[in-house]
Amino acid sequence: MSRVYNFSAGPAVLPEEVLKEVADEMMDYNGTGMSVMEMSHRSAAFQEIIDTAEKDLRELMNIPDNYKVLFLQGGASQQFAMIPMNLMKNKVADYIVTGQWAKKAYQEAQKYGKANKIASSEDKTFSYIPDCSDLPISPDADYVYICENNTIYGTKFKELPNTKGKTLVADVSSCFLSEPVDVSKYGIIYGGVQKNIGPAGMVIVIIREDLITEDVLPGTPTMLTYKTHADAGSLYNTPNAYCIYVCGKVFKWLKKMGGLEEMKRRNEEKAKILYDFLDSSKLFHGTVVPKDRSLMNVPFVTGDKEMDAKFVAEAAKAGLVNLKGHRTVGGMRASIYNAMPKEGVEALVAFMKKFEEENA
Amino acid sequence: MSRVYNFSAGPAVLPEEVLKEVADEMMDYNGTGMSVMEMSHRSAAFQEIIDTAEKDLRELMNIPDNYKVLFLQGGASQQFAMIPMNLMKNKVADYIVTGQWAKKAYQEAQKYGKANKIASSEDKTFSYIPDCSDLPISPDADYVYICENNTIYGTKFKELPNTKGKTLVADVSSCFLSEPVDVSKYGIIYGGVQKNIGPAGMVIVIIREDLITEDVLPGTPTMLTYKTHADAGSLYNTPNAYCIYVCGKVFKWLKKMGGLEEMKRRNEEKAKILYDFLDSSKLFHGTVVPKDRSLMNVPFVTGDKEMDAKFVAEAAKAGLVNLKGHRTVGGMRASIYNAMPKEGVEALVAFMKKFEEENA
Ligand SMILES: Cc1ncc(COP(=O)(O)O)c(C=O)c1O
Ligand SMILES: Cc1ncc(COP(=O)(O)O)c(C=O)c1O
Ligand SMILES: [Mg+2]
Ligand SMILES: [Mg+2]
Ligand SMILES: [Mg+2]
Ligand SMILES: [Mg+2]
Known part of the structure; x- marks a missing residue:
């Protein structure tokens, strides 16, 4: 692989x-x-x-x-x-x-x-x-x-x-x-x-x-x-x-890469891509009060446990792995640390869009 | 290197x-x-x-x-x-x-x-x-x-x-x-x-x-x-x-490699090469009572601090490194763990022989 x-x-x-x-x-x-x-x-x-x-x-x-x-x-x-x-x-x-x-x-x-x-x-x-x-x-x-x-x-x-x-x-x-x-x-x-x-x-x-x-x-x-x-x-x-x-x-x-100022800019850019999609999606939504959202760990759910499980399984097949949320929150969590490239977040959002269309 | x-x-x-x-x-x-x-x-x-x-x-x-x-x-x-x-x-x-x-x-x-x-x-x-x-x-x-x-x-x-x-x-x-x-x-x-x-x-x-x-x-x-x-x-x-x-x-x-019986055989073989040389050498001698000698860590000295330092420095140049003994014992220590091949011990003894001849 x-x-x-x-x-x-x-x-x-x-x-x-x-x-x-x-x-x-x-x-x-x-x-x-x-x-x-x-x-x-x-x-x-x-x-x-x-x-x-x-x-x-x-x-x-x-x-x-x-x-x-x-x-x-x-x-x-x-x-x-x-x-x-x-x-x-x-x-x-x-x-x-x-x-x-x-x-x-x-x-x-x-x-x-x-x-x-x-x-x-x-x-x-x-x-x-x-x-x-x-x-x-x-x-x-x-x-x-x-x-x-x-x-x-x-x-x-x-x-x-x-x-x-x-x-x-x-x-x-x-x-x-x-x-x-x-x-x-x-x-x-x-x-x-x-x-x-x-x-x-x-x-x-x-x-x-x-x-x-x-x-x-x-x-x-x-x-x-x-x-x-x-x-x-x-x-x-x-x-x-x-x-x-x-x-x-x-x-x-x-x-x-440019130090921590630049990492902050990149991390904000990456997180925005995901949070903006979560806020516009009908299927997925974030679990955190917007003002307190982390740039690093992004939990989200569909509200339907089976749908969550299906998403995690299909995402893994598409090369987007370890998206299962912690058992105390359920659903999904995307950790998008410094080393996660913007392309990774874009690939995740593209996959979520496709999944939402297919499961509307 | x-x-x-x-x-x-x-x-x-x-x-x-x-x-x-x-x-x-x-x-x-x-x-x-x-x-x-x-x-x-x-x-x-x-x-x-x-x-x-x-x-x-x-x-x-x-x-x-x-x-x-x-x-x-x-x-x-x-x-x-x-x-x-x-x-x-x-x-x-x-x-x-x-x-x-x-x-x-x-x-x-x-x-x-x-x-x-x-x-x-x-x-x-x-x-x-x-x-x-x-x-x-x-x-x-x-x-x-x-x-x-x-x-x-x-x-x-x-x-x-x-x-x-x-x-x-x-x-x-x-x-x-x-x-x-x-x-x-x-x-x-x-x-x-x-x-x-x-x-x-x-x-x-x-x-x-x-x-x-x-x-x-x-x-x-x-x-x-x-x-x-x-x-x-x-x-x-x-x-x-x-x-x-x-x-x-x-x-x-x-x-x-054959498990721990075989490692014991190898370790005894390796240690014997070094201890036998130490026992026969006029310049070098081991610091431990023979019956209690470790198979893994072999401290030895010449009895002359400057000679010890010279040996350690020349050995390092010959690709035999980290031979300096602990400060509380002085002299040299060769640790010959499982992963040290017999060839390494042979190379060390060959170098010690040569050093002894040159510094007789
Ligand atoms: C915020 C935070 N603190 C502490 C820990 C525990 O860390 P460790 O497993 O290194 O003990 C974790 C692990 O996930 C964590 O996320
Ligand atoms: C026999 C023995 N015990 C304990 C220690 C200390 O180990 P550590 O540095 O992992 O604490 C050493 C380290 O050299 C050792 O040789
Ligand atoms: Mg939403
Ligand atoms: Mg926590
Ligand atoms: Mg001797
Ligand atoms: Mg000790």
């Missing part, structure tokens, strides 16, 4: 030219006579790979000097514990629950202190972002937590919550590098790389230096202490070295 | 034919139209990859049915905390300290209960394995911990300690799949895959089912609870999917 258009929510499509490069370098990376998979993480060649990756990421996101960039294992899910273990000095944190991932983070934090659910959109299957302009932020909250883009439900915070001066912690797994961000507004920005950046098995944590302390909760494992990794430049133990290498290539690709 | 002989202690050399296969499949895995890097971990194609990897590993190691195989993130270092958090029901464990990795595990366990150092070889720079036939095992020990092959110091337990009925936990990072083992003698066998199996970013934990419980220490993160991963077939969250895929290919390669 030739390459498909892969609408998976993650792990997800990667830039074809990055895949070609890593395949080309598999037997011999840059004259070292070995694959990056075989390379000591203490070697000069690997140090250059990780340093360049960090430098390019800093440039892309315009990360201020008082933030550390950490390349860690364990996935975003491990951060659900690592964040409270490191940040809950007062044992109080406020969570805004806008989907399953925010809810899991909220539940995990309850192990470590008082986690308050200060807002939620669960009443309407997480199909919107609550008004966060004047929430009852706890006076002693160590941080306020959000999941900025809700992968399953297809919502996105278009404006950050008013944290009333408290540290903002954001899971950006599914919108990482999709548009420019002002890093200085956050205490921690983190995300699994397996959606918008690289292969699974790594989380990137961008953390303000004053939040990196030895004063963590008792029983916090060495490996779950930010300071361990910050002090060692993410090389306290063996990192997911190959993933760092592939992500580094994606950072180069993003720079070549 | 053509391929070098890479004596790195880890990440380390991988079988060339495995690297070729993964390069070939980079743009389109098995007709799916995508790379394994892009594949949803919830897809049928990936489920088959992980199921096949587990099945082949079970076959290779002859793993009994009452053991689970877990593919986890965080490296071996994270297990240093995960083991006591899950197993220390009585808050007591006995550690045999035969090197830096056992020592780190021992130190981490002290966070969670009473960790007893019941034997150590630190008095002689960890150059031997202590007699473990009649140690003062604690009557209420939840487990006895060893590092079975000591990567840095080049020692190996040729016989397992007498645990007097207590559960044995073993870090086998640097001897994983190097020879047959009797899994039923252990409660947990675990190791990072980046030495003898695949790329960095994953640890394999083989754990007896009765050790997998909900009764973990308070504050144990969901992600550090074995039951979380055992119940979900290692798919509780997104795993290091690409690493599982590459390791699966290495398992196939090992089966094709």
Whole structure:
């Protein structure tokens, strides 16, 4: 089979030219006579790979000097514990629950202190972002937590919550590098790389230096202490070295494409094609309040389960794969991350039009 | 440059034919139209990859049915905390300290209960394995911990300690799949895959089912609870999917080579070539007591730091790379894992002979 258009929510499509490069370098990376998979993480060649990756990421996101960039294992899910273990000095944190991932983070934090659910959109299957302009932020909250883009439900915070001066912690797994961000507004920005950046098995944590302390909760494992990794430049133990290498290539690709301003323009253009069609279609409609729609994850339904299933099956045959929605929403979801070309979205919409005609 | 002989202690050399296969499949895995890097971990194609990897590993190691195989993130270092958090029901464990990795595990366990150092070889720079036939095992020990092959110091337990009925936990990072083992003698066998199996970013934990419980220490993160991963077939969250895929290919390669009996024969043959030369050489000598020598990691020295440095530099020029020893031992270390061909060891010994003649 030739390459498909892969609408998976993650792990997800990667830039074809990055895949070609890593395949080309598999037997011999840059004259070292070995694959990056075989390379000591203490070697000069690997140090250059990780340093360049960090430098390019800093440039892309315009990360201020008082933030550390950490390349860690364990996935975003491990951060659900690592964040409270490191940040809950007062044992109080406020969570805004806008989907399953925010809810899991909220539940995990309850192990470590008082986690308050200060807002939620669960009443309407997480199909919107609550008004966060004047929430009852706890006076002693160590941080306020959000999941900025809700992968399953297809919502996105278009404006950050008013944290009333408290540290903002954001899971950006599914919108990482999709548009420019002002890093200085956050205490921690983190995300699994397996959606918008690289292969699974790594989380990137961008953390303000004053939040990196030895004063963590008792029983916090060495490996779950930010300071361990910050002090060692993410090389306290063996990192997911190959993933760092592939992500580094994606950072180069993003720079070549024009950086995050340009990615934003492209992502808006792609999303508009799909949302405009959903709004005009009689058969298909989006499930999210328009003002809160994600540029990355687009859930939609026909309202008829059998029709949904038929659509997903026929689309797959046409080379448009992984369109099945999450079981908690049903229907379909098209994830259209940075590496999904405009042609992929156009092909999807053309297929939806044809399907609608055939099934009118 | 053509391929070098890479004596790195880890990440380390991988079988060339495995690297070729993964390069070939980079743009389109098995007709799916995508790379394994892009594949949803919830897809049928990936489920088959992980199921096949587990099945082949079970076959290779002859793993009994009452053991689970877990593919986890965080490296071996994270297990240093995960083991006591899950197993220390009585808050007591006995550690045999035969090197830096056992020592780190021992130190981490002290966070969670009473960790007893019941034997150590630190008095002689960890150059031997202590007699473990009649140690003062604690009557209420939840487990006895060893590092079975000591990567840095080049020692190996040729016989397992007498645990007097207590559960044995073993870090086998640097001897994983190097020879047959009797899994039923252990409660947990675990190791990072980046030495003898695949790329960095994953640890394999083989754990007896009765050790997998909900009764973990308070504050144990969901992600550090074995039951979380055992119940979900290692798919509780997104795993290091690409690493599982590459390791699966290495398992196939090992089966094709003849399995672990044959690997043991090959490893003994390779190690003998190097040890015999060290024993006959006037310039070079091994640092380990002969009876405790590892088949995988072979440290050696000339006794002269400048000569050592000269050797390492000239060897690298000859395509024999990563021979520098760990800073705590000095000198040289040749790691000769499964994927190091006999020709690599022969080339090393030939070079050592020539170097000895030139520097007599
Ligand atoms: C927004 C968000 N957060 C967290 C996660 C969990 O990530 P991981 O599987 O890396 O633990 C996901 C995975 O889909 C996600 O979409
Ligand atoms: C025997 C042993 N245990 C543990 C480790 C640590 O592994 P990781 O870097 O995956 O945490 C190593 C790494 O060299 C090792 O050799
Ligand atoms: Mg969500
Ligand atoms: Mg509509
Ligand atoms: Mg050691
Ligand atoms: Mg000698």
